[in-house]
Amino acid sequence: MDFGFSEEQELLRGEARKLLDEACPLSELNALRETPEGHSPEVWKQLGELGWLGLIVPEAYGGAGLGWLDLIVLLEETGRSLFPGPLVSNSLAAATLADAGDDAQQRRWLPALADGSRIGSVALLDEREAFWPDAIGLRGQRDGDGWRLSGEKRFVTDPTAADLFVVAFRTGDAPEALSLGVVEAGAPGVSAKHFPTLDQTRRLGNLELLDVRVAADAVLGAPGEAWPAIERLLDRGATAVAAEMLGSAQAALDLTVQYAKDRVQFGSPIGRFQGVKHPLAEMHVQLESARSLVYYAGWALDESPNDVARAASRAKALMTEASSRIGTEAIQLHGTIAYTEEYPAQLYYKRSKFTRPLFGDADHHYDRLLRLRGL
Amino acid sequence: MDFNLTPEEEAFRREVRDFLAAELPPPKQRDAAFMPEWWKKIRAKRWIGFSWPEEVGGGGGTLMQQFILKDELARARAPLLGSDYTGLHWVGPAIIQFGTPAQKARYIPEILDGQSIWCTGYSEPDVGSDLAALQCRAVREGDSYLVNGQKIWTSLAHFAKSIFLMVRTDADAPKHDGISCLLVPMDTPGIEVQRVHNMGAGGYGDMLNQVFFNDVRVPAELRLGAEGQGWEIICSALQSERSGITEVNRHETSLEDLLDLAARSERNGRPALEDASVRRKLGSFETRIEAMRLNGMRALTRQLRGDLHPSEASINKLHNCDLLVEMSELALELQGSAASYYGSGEAVLDKGRWQLAALSWPATVIGGGTPNVQKNIIAERMLGLPKD
Ligand SMILES: Cc1cc2nc3c(=O)[nH]c(=O)nc-3n(C[C@H](O)[C@H](O)[C@H](O)COP(=O)(O)OP(=O)(O)OC[C@H]3O[C@@H](n4cnc5c(N)ncnc54)[C@H](O)[C@@H]3O)c2cc1C
Numbered sequence: 001m002d003f004g005f006s007e008e009q010e011l012l013r014g015e016a017r018k019l020l021d022e023a024c025p026l027s028e029l030n031a032l033r034e035t036p037e038g039h040s041p042e043v044w045k046q047l048g049e050l051g052w053l054g055l056i057v058p059e060a061y062g063g064a065g066l067g068w069l070d071l072i073v074l075l076e077e078t079g080r081s082l083f084p085g086p087l088v089s090n091s092l093a094a095a096t097l098a099d100a101g102d103d104a105q106q107r108r109w110l111p112a113l114a115d116g117s118r119i120g121s122v123a124l125l126d127e128r129e130a131f132w133p134d135a136i137g138l139r140g141q142r143d144g145d146g147w148r149l150s151g152e153k154r155f156v157t158d159p160t161a162a163d164l165f166v167v168a169f170r171t172g173d174a175p176e177a178l179s180l181g182v183v184e185a186g187a188p189g190v191s192a193k194h195f196p197t198l199d200q201t202r203r204l205g206n207l208e209l210l211d212v213r214v215a216a217d218a219v220l221g222a223p224g225e226a227w228p229a230i231e232r233l234l235d236r237g238a239t240a241v242a243a244e245m246l247g248s249a250q251a252a253l254d255l256t257v258q259y260a261k262d263r264v265q266f267g268s269p270i271g272r273f274q275g276v277k278h279p280l281a282e283m284h285v286q287l288e289s290a291r292s293l294v295y296y297a298g299w300a301l302d303e304s305p306n307d308v309a310r311a312a313s314r315a316k317a318l319m320t321e322a323s324s325r326i327g328t329e330a331i332q333l334h335g336t337i338a339y340t341e342e343y344p345a346q347l348y349y350k351r352s353k354f355t356r357p358l359f360g361d362a363d364h365h366y367d368r369l370l371r372l373r374g375l
Numbered sequence: 376m377d378f379n380l381t382p383e384e385e386a387f388r389r390e391v392r393d394f395l396a397a398e399l400p401p402p403k404q405r406d407a408a409f410m411p412e413w414w415k416k417i418r419a420k421r422w423i424g425f426s427w428p429e430e431v432g433g434g435g436g437t438l439m440q441q442f443i444l445k446d447e448l449a450r451a452r453a454p455l456l457g458s459d460y461t462g463l464h465w466v467g468p469a470i471i472q473f474g475t476p477a478q479k480a481r482y483i484p485e486i487l488d489g490q491s492i493w494c495t496g497y498s499e500p501d502v503g504s505d506l507a508a509l510q511c512r513a514v515r516e517g518d519s520y521l522v523n524g525q526k527i528w529t530s531l532a533h534f535a536k537s538i539f540l541m542v543r544t545d546a547d548a549p550k551h552d553g554i555s556c557l558l559v560p561m562d563t564p565g566i567e568v569q570r571v572h573n574m575g576a577g578g579y580g581d582m583l584n585q586v587f588f589n590d591v592r593v594p595a596e597l598r599l600g601a602e603g604q605g606w607e608i609i610c611s612a613l614q615s616e617r618s619g620i621t622e623v624n625r626h627e628t629s630l631e632d633l634l635d636l637a638a639r640s641e642r643n644g645r646p647a648l649e650d651a652s653v654r655r656k657l658g659s660f661e662t663r664i665e666a667m668r669l670n671g672m673r674a675l676t677r678q679l680r681g682d683l684h685p686s687e688a689s690i691n692k693l694h695n696c697d698l699l700v701e702m703s704e705l706a707l708e709l710q711g712s713a714a715s716y717y718g719s720g721e722a723v724l725d726k727g728r729w730q731l732a733a734l735s736w737p738a739t740v741i742g743g744g745t746p747n748v749q750k751n752i753i754a755e756r757m758l759g760l761p762k763d
Contacts, residue, residue, distance in 0.1 A: 001384070001439065002377045003669070003676040069376055257758050271760035274747075280758055281750040285690050292669035293662070299376050314662040363651070366658025375634065375648055 003295070009073050016077040019046070024083050026344050032084055033200040037161055039085040047085070048116020057094050062111030068236070068301035072243040072294065079247025082347055084201040086119050086158035088240045093120025095236050096166045100180055100220035100229040109164065109182065121162035122233065123153035123183075123207045131234055131360050131368075133227050134175040136168050138209075145216040147171065147181065147223075150189075153207040157358070159192040165207055166220070168230055176227040181214035188212070199354035201347065235308050237359035238316035239297040245355045246287070246294050249323045252330040252348035253283055259334055270333075279329055286322040293318055309372055317365035320356050327352030378672075380443070387440055391447040394420070402452055414457060414489050423457040424467065424487045431471055431483045442675055449624030461493040461531070462486035465612040466539045469556075473600035473608055482558070494535035494561075496526040496586060497609070504748050506541075507550045507606060511588065513542035513557065515595070515602075520544070520557065522565075522591040530742075532568050532584035535561050541609060544602050554605030558597045565591035575734040576717060613744070614685055622695050623668045626702070629732075630660055633706055636725060640709040647709055656705050660698060667694050686756045689749040696740040703732035 005013070023043045032039055047053050055071045057063020064070075071091060078087050094113045097106055097120075112118035128135040140147035149169055156165070164184045171179045183190055189212040194205030221229060257280055260271030270276050293315040300307040327349040331338040338345035360368070380388060398416060400409065417423055420434075426441050427433020436444065448456065457463045467486045470478055485491040502509045511524030522542055532538065538559050545553035561568075571583040600608050634657060640647040647653050670691050677683040706729035707714040716722040717730050740746065754760045 001380060001442075001672065001676070002679075003672045004680065005376065257760065260760060269761050271754070272763050274751075274763060277754035277758075277760045277763070278747070278750045280760065281753040282693075284753055284758060285693050288690055289663065289666035289670055289694065292673050293666050295376065295673075296378075296669050299378060304378070310665075314665050317658065318662050318666060362659075363655055366655045366662070367651075369658040369661050370648070370654050373634070375638070 003292075005069075005073065009070060012070060013073045013077060015050075016052070016074050017080070019050075020077055020081040020083055024081050026082060026347065029082060029084060029201050029347065038158075038194075038203045039083075039161065043083075044085050044116055044119075047087075048114075051114075053087070053090060053116045054094065054110070054114025056091060056098070057110050057114040058098060058106075061098070061106045061114065063094075063114040067298075068239070069295070069298040071240070072298040075240055075243035076247035076250075079244030079249075079351075080251045082201050082248060082251075082351060086121065086161050086203075088237075088244060089121035089158040089162060090119050091240060092122050092233060092237055093162075093164070093166050096122060096180065096229065096233050097182070097220065099232060100226065102220075104217065105182070105220060112163075118163040119158065119161050120164050120166065121156060121158050122237070123156045123165045123167045124230065124233070125155045126151060126153050129155065129357070131364060132175075133178060133230075136170055136178055136230075138167075138169045140169045140171045140179060140181075140214065143213060147179070147214045147219070149181075149183070149209045149212045149214060151209055153209070156192070156205060156207045158203050159205040159207055160194050160203060162192070166233075167207070167209075167214075168226065169214075171224045177224045178226045178230060179223045180220040180226040180229060182218045182220065183207075183209065183212060183214060197354065199347075199350035201351065202354050204354075232308070234359055235297075235312035236301060238312045238365070239294065239301060241355050241358045242290070242294045242312075242315045242319040243298065245319050245323045245352070246291055248348050248351050248355075249287055249290075249319075249326045252326050252345065252352075253280070253287060255345060255348070256280065256326075256330045256333050263335075276333055279333065283322065283326050283329060286318070286325065290315065290319040290322045310369065313360075313365040313368050313372070316360060317362040317369075320362040320365075323352040324356060324362075384439055384443060388443050388447060391444055392451075395447060395451040395453065399451055399453055405454065410454065410458075411489075413454065417456065418487065418489075423489075424463065424483075425456075427467065427471060427483075427487075431479055432487050438675060438679055445621055446624070449621045452628070457487070458489040459486055459491050459493055461495055461539070462491045465495070466493045466558075469539070469608050469612045470558075470599065472611060473556075473604065475596075477596070478558070478599065491537065492531065492535045494529050494532045494538050494584075496529055496532075496538045496540040498528045499525055500527050504745060506609065507554070509541055509543060509554065511540070511542050512546070513544050513555065513593070515544065518595045520593045520595060520598070522557070522559075522588045522593055524588050526586040526588075527584075528571070528742075529568075529584045529586045530582045532561070532586050533570055533582075537561060538566075538586065539612075541605050544605075548603065551606045552603050554609070555602050556599040556605045556608045557593050558599055559591070559593050563591050563593065565589045574737075575731070579731055580735050580738055614688065622691070623664060623671065626660075626664045626667070626695075626698055629702055630657075630664060632725065632728070633657065633660070633702055636706060636709055636729075640711075642709070653705070653709070656701070660702055663694050663698060667691050667698075670694075684757060686752050689752045692744070692749050693746055693753075696736075696746050699732070699736040699739055703729055703736060707733055 051064045052074055054063030055066045059065035097109055113120045127137045138151040140149055164182055167181050167183045169179055171177055189210040191208045194203045197204050260276050261269050263270050297311040297315040300311040330345045331349055334345055337343050425434035425436040429435040470482050497506055499509055513520040513522045540557045540559050541554055543553050544555040567587040569585045573581050573583055637647045642650040674687045710724055713724055719726050755762050
């Protein structure tokens with residue numbers, strides 16, 4: 001038994017941190033949010049050249065053929081630097097293609113997602129924001145051996161950056177009669193828009209589909225049988241988002257601990273007062289515990305499929321609680337300096353708000369853990 | 376990262392599991408005659424003192440084997456390893472680390488064979504969390520010490536054979552430097568023990584005492600370590616190895632029972648398992664128990680790699696405290712007014728185990744350092760914040 005990272009993984013962590021610190025410092029974030037892409041295409045290209053966009057893509061399709069644990073190392077670092085690029089969206093689209101797509105489909109789409117020449121995202125939710133099968137309402141109409149889609153997908157991450165979307169739609173009346181198809185951003189009838197977000201480093205919006213054709217060869221797996229693949233996608237999504245949250249929550253906690261050592265009031269560093277030091281200790285306990293759960297979920301995705309659902313739910317649940325608390329306390333424990341636009345605490349706070357509902361908040365996952373026990 | 380066991384580790388797990396399946400009867404069949412027989416058997420397997428070096432009679436088990444052994448024992452709901460908990464968990468390790476050859480030869484075999492009963496003399500009426508301020512005085516006179524003072528909350532002192540006693544030997548030195556450790560037989564003239572009863576009605580977990588020392592003469596050869604080395608001994612004893620796996624398995628069992636209770640209970644006239652707040656709490660317990668298990672495994676990996684932070688155990692100790700309090704609280708809430716019944720009679724649910732839980736958590740939460748003290752330790756030693 002070994003619950004630590006390999007030398008290669010530690011090396012990846014170090015390189016990722018160095019590159020992101022240089023190429024994507026917090027001071028750039030304000031400028032980036034005004035650009036059409038919302039992130040830096042040059043940095044994205046660089047990540048592609050390093051092979052980091054295709055870490056989990058099989059080598060046969062142009063990827064590095066590594067595992068989720070390697071991706072988690074990278075996501076922790078992108079979370080730490082509040083990297084605004086669509087790494088989670090792209091990774092989830094690629095993972096779903098690799099999971100549910102056939103050889104031809106993987107050959108067609110994966111190399112471009114792995115080298116950064118195209119960006120993928122996933123479009124799951126529509127009318128209802130819930131993570132069970134009958135919440136997916138968008139209905140496919142038969143069209144020869146393919147399908148036609150008309151409707152709106154909501155809460156799509158990186159909608160305007162993405163070149164293609166893995167879309168969930170309904171192909172029957174039974175709750176689980178669901179399918180997954182690939183929709184390209186440039187296809188007739190497809191339009192995407194994003195809305196102003198509370199966390200301005202992140203893009204979120206709608207994918208609008210007007211009589212969009214999904215050919216038979218763009219449907220991943222057998223029509224009507226995609227629910228298990230969608231569930232796996234939800235678990236990967238929860239784990240990936242939790243890994244980014246781990247990085248940003250740690251950065252927010254580090255910033256606050258440092259401030260508590262430096263800031264002097266009543267003749268003493270404020271970190272000497274238990275009203276400051278005890279919440280910091282509690283957050284450290286929560287974050288280290290969430291860290292254990294996130295790493296384990298990553299390992300389970302690679303090595304222990306039967307554990308994945310529970311592991312992902314526990315990780316996202318505790319990580320969400322830790323991140324919400326740390327986001328809020330990072331502001332409160334600093335005082336007014338943290339209320340200002342130029343001080344970074346507010347960025348972590350907003351990120352904690354953005355990531356909370358993604359792939360289910362803590363309540364959703366606590367509830368799901370009981371459902372997974374049949375209760 | 377790899378959560379699988381190596382073939383050798385797997386073989387050891389099999390050995391333990393097979394032994395327990397063959398030799399350990401289910402909890403209900405373990406009568407008074409069983410325990411001494413059981414301890415004899417596991418002593419023969421060297422599982423008592425399994426982590427101790429072989430030259431003192433221990434099992435010489437590797438860290439990984441200790442982890443596996445504890446895990447398997449807890450899963451099988453095996454009784455404690457050995458009768459002298461204090462001796463096995465901190466007095467023995469301290470004697471192995473700081474004792475003379477003569478002290479090791481005298482005390483270690485007794486502890487392993489279940490002949491000893493140790494108690495711990497740290498706390499005093501005026502000294503709790505600030506343990507380094509202890510006052511119980513020992514004055515050197517020739518080749519013995521004369522001890523005067525008082526200890527309190529001394530678990531098991533009423534039938535202990537010896538006390539692991541911390542005394543002040545130098546009143547002028549800074550408070551951490553003037554402390555020494557004495558290994559004192561409880562039948563030494565001048566020692567008086569008085570019972571203090573805890574709130575666990577009916578004697579549950581009742582083991583506290585006050586111990587008075589009046590001109591107690593202790594031979595100097597019973598001092599453990601050097602004069603003034605007491606604080607170092609205390610620190611090392613308080614840290615004594617703790618994978619936490621036993622607590623984790625205990626919480627897992629409690630959670631199963633709590634889910635079972637919830638399935639039989641109602642809230643506001645509806646099944647309790649349909650209540651969102653009940654579900655949230657239960658899901659959160661499961662999550663934190665699993666986090667404790669994984670935290671323990673991460674700590675073990677760091678220990679194997681040689682970079683374990685000594686304060687790591689405080690993280691799981693805080694989870695442990697929260698879970699004990701919150702789980703017993705929910706169990707009583709679920710019972711409604713039936714939670715007011717006590718004992719094992721017909722009116723009480725689940726043989727009164729949740730009421731006992733609600734009356735016994737302070738032993739874990741307060742004993743061995745309160746949550747506030749753990750938070751100070753984490754903030755100061757792990758986050759590097761200034762001492763208060
Ligand atoms: C079941 C049980 C068995 C025990 N067995 C033994 C034994 O065998 N031998 C022995 O020597 N002792 C034993 N103890 C005593 C135990 O170790 C002490 O009670 C414990 O260390 C706390 O000390 P105190 O009770 O004096 O509380 P205090 O130290 O007086 O603390 C009172 C309150 O103040 C808080 N506090 C104190 N200092 C600080 C600080 N710096 N910052 C923030 N908050 C602070 C505490 O958290 C607590 O809430 C036992 C206790 C229990 C419950």
